[in-house]
Amino acid sequence: MALGPKIWFDEVNARGGVHGAKIRHVVLDDGYKVLDTVQRTRELVQRPDLLALIGFAGTANIAELLNQNVLQQAGVALIAPYTGGEPLRQPFNPWIFHIRASYADETEHMVEHLLTLGMDRIGVVYQNDGFGESGLAGVKAALAKRKLSLVSSASYERNTDQVDQAVRTMRSADVRAIIMVAVNKPAASFAKGYRAAGGGAQLFNISVVNPAELVQLAGQQAVHGLGISQVVPYPYSQQLPVVREYQTLLRKHSPGAEINYTSFEEFLGAKVLVEALQRAGPAPTRAKVIQALESLQNLDLGGVTFSYSPTQRVGSRLVEVTVLSRDGKLLK
Numbered sequence: 001m002a003l004g005p006k007i008w009f010d011e012v013n014a015r016g017g018v019h020g021a022k023i024r025h026v027v028l029d030d031g032y033k034v035l036d037t038v039q040r041t042r043e044l045v046q047r048p049d050l051l052a053l054i055g056f057a058g059t060a061n062i063a064e065l066l067n068q069n070v071l072q073q074a075g076v077a078l079i080a081p082y083t084g085g086e087p088l089r090q091p092f093n094p095w096i097f098h099i100r101a102s103y104a105d106e107t108e109h110m111v112e113h114l115l116t117l118g119m120d121r122i123g124v125v126y127q128n129d130g131f132g133e134s135g136l137a138g139v140k141a142a143l144a145k146r147k148l149s150l151v152s153s154a155s156y157e158r159n160t161d162q163v164d165q166a167v168r169t170m171r172s173a174d175v176r177a178i179i180m181v182a183v184n185k186p187a188a189s190f191a192k193g194y195r196a197a198g199g200g201a202q203l204f205n206i207s208v209v210n211p212a213e214l215v216q217l218a219g220q221q222a223v224h225g226l227g228i229s230q231v232v233p234y235p236y237s238q239q240l241p242v243v244r245e246y247q248t249l250l251r252k253h254s255p256g257a258e259i260n261y262t263s264f265e266e267f268l269g270a271k272v273l274v275e276a277l278q279r280a281g282p283a284p285t286r287a288k289v290i291q292a293l294e295s296l297q298n299l300d301l302g303g304v305t306f307s308y309s310p311t312q313r314v315g316s317r318l319v320e321v322t323v324l325s326r327d328g329k330l331l332k
Contacts (some may be wrong), residue, residue, distance in 0.1 A: 001055045001082055002027045004266030005273075007246075007253040012274055019282040023274070024049075030061065032159060037061035038068060045074035052170050052289050053078040054273055055266045059085030059131035060158075062096070071095035076286045077293060079276075080269025082208065082262070084231065085134040089314060090194055097293050098314045099269045099306065100231035103131075103206060107138030107179065109319040110204050111146075112228055114177045119202060121151045125166045125190055127182055128155040135181030135206055151187040156182070161189040177202040184209050188217035195222045207231050210260055215328040226324045233304055234320070234332045235264035240303030242268070271301050272315070 002025075008181065009023045018024065030036040037058065044050055056062055059158035062081050065071055066088070071078060078096045081088065084103035088096055114122060124139050126132030132155060140150055154166035163186050170178055171194065178194075178201045180187050180252060192213070194203070204227040205214075214223050236259055238244045246267050250257055257263070272293070277284055279292035296315075299306045306315035322330050331332050 001057060001256060001262055001266050003250075004035060004263035004268075005054055005256060005270035007249045007263075008267055008270040008274065011249050018274060018277045021282075023277075025051075028260075031284030032058055032061070034058070034061050034064050038064055038070060041070050045070065045076055050076065051277070051284055051286055052076060052273055054269055055080050055082060059080040059083045059088065059134055060129045063087050063130050066093060066095075070182055074286070075290075077290045079273045079293070080266055082265070083131065084207070085130055086137070087130060087134065092311070092313070094290070094310075094313070096313055097272070098306060099265060099272065099316060100207070101317045101319050102138075102139065102314070103181070104138040105317055105319050106206055106229040106231065107135055108145075109143045109321065110179055110227070111142035113227075113321055114202070114204070115146065117202075119176040120148055121174060121176045123150075123152040123154070123173050123178045123201070123327040124150060125154050125156070125163070125170060125171050125178060125180045125182060125309055127158055127186065129158045131208075132181045135179070138181055139181075156186050161185040163190040163193060166190055167193040167199070170194060170201070171197045171199050175201050177204065180205040182206075182209070184213045185217060188214045188223070191226060192218040192222040202227065204229070207261070209284045210262060211322075211324055211328075211330045212260065213260065215324070220326065220328045223324050223328075224326050228322050228324070228330070230320045230322050231316070231318055232261060232265045232268060233318070235259050236320070236330065237259055237332075242271075242304055245302060266306065268301060268306075272296065272299065272306055275299060 013022045023228045080099040118194035126136045205219040276292035280288040296308045
């Protein structure tokens with residue numbers, strides 16, 4: 001997540017910066033813990049030179065920033081949070097500028113895809129927090145829209161990969177497909193445990209997982225055929241100009257780093273932010289950055305387009321489905 005913005009900021013700085021000023025990218029670790037997210041963010045926004053925030057993770061983490069009015073009190077924008085949680089979008093708040101489609105968009109697309117394949121008996125394994133509940137609600141809504149119901153659901157606790165109960169629940173349920181609303185370690189643990197227990201349902205996961213890490217943690221056999229929804233274009237080919245640019249700058253500024261969806265998504269977020277900084281002028285403020293972000297209409301970054309306005313904070317609704325192949329590669 002930090003690498004994607006870094007390579008673009010490094011490139012912008014190498015070209016002379018924005019209006020002659022260099023970008024300083026400060027990265028703090030919150031350990032995916034809600035209270036630490038709030039504390040670290042409070043530390044950052046107290047800095048008078050801070051203009052914007054980028055790339056936070058966790059629906060519950062960011063929701064707590066809203067609950068405690070941290071962004072509002074600081075008057076600062078958060079760009080490209082790594083979450084599609086609906087509570088961060090509805091009701092409307094002016095402080096968060098989303099790069100990605102929502103989990104509701106992702107689950108709608110997954111349910112439609114599964115029903116097209118004739119799989120109407122669907123279960124959900126979800127993280128027991130705002131992230132997981134948002135995905136669960138999305139699946140239920142997509143099914144209800146088609147006059148169908150969820151067959152089974154099972155949760156696991158945040159910051160753990162203890163999913164044995166979820167494996168047992170899904171193994172005993174008559175489901176044809178399981179949508180996981182899970183992060184890397186518990187998703188891998190569930191896939192490995194479920195397959196070892198003889199489970200044969202089609203597995204899907206929401207976009208926040210890293211395919212390479214899933215293969216490393218669970219083994220190729222357990223995740224072969226796993227479908228993963230994606231909210232930015234496929235970063236492994238070179239069909240789009242922005243993908244070619246990302247790959248070139250990754251090699252230039254971080255030799256040896258692997259191409260992946262996460263860094264590419266946050267690379268796009270950094271490009272949106274830099275465009276706003278340029279439009280904010282040579283003496284930017286937090287308020288000017290927000291106004292500049294609101295002015296980005298049909299911003300084409302090289303094959304992918306984002307649009308914002310004073311009443312629109314979701315820049316893209318793109319959703320695609322990818323599948324892990326037998327050799328652990330991600331196929332579009």
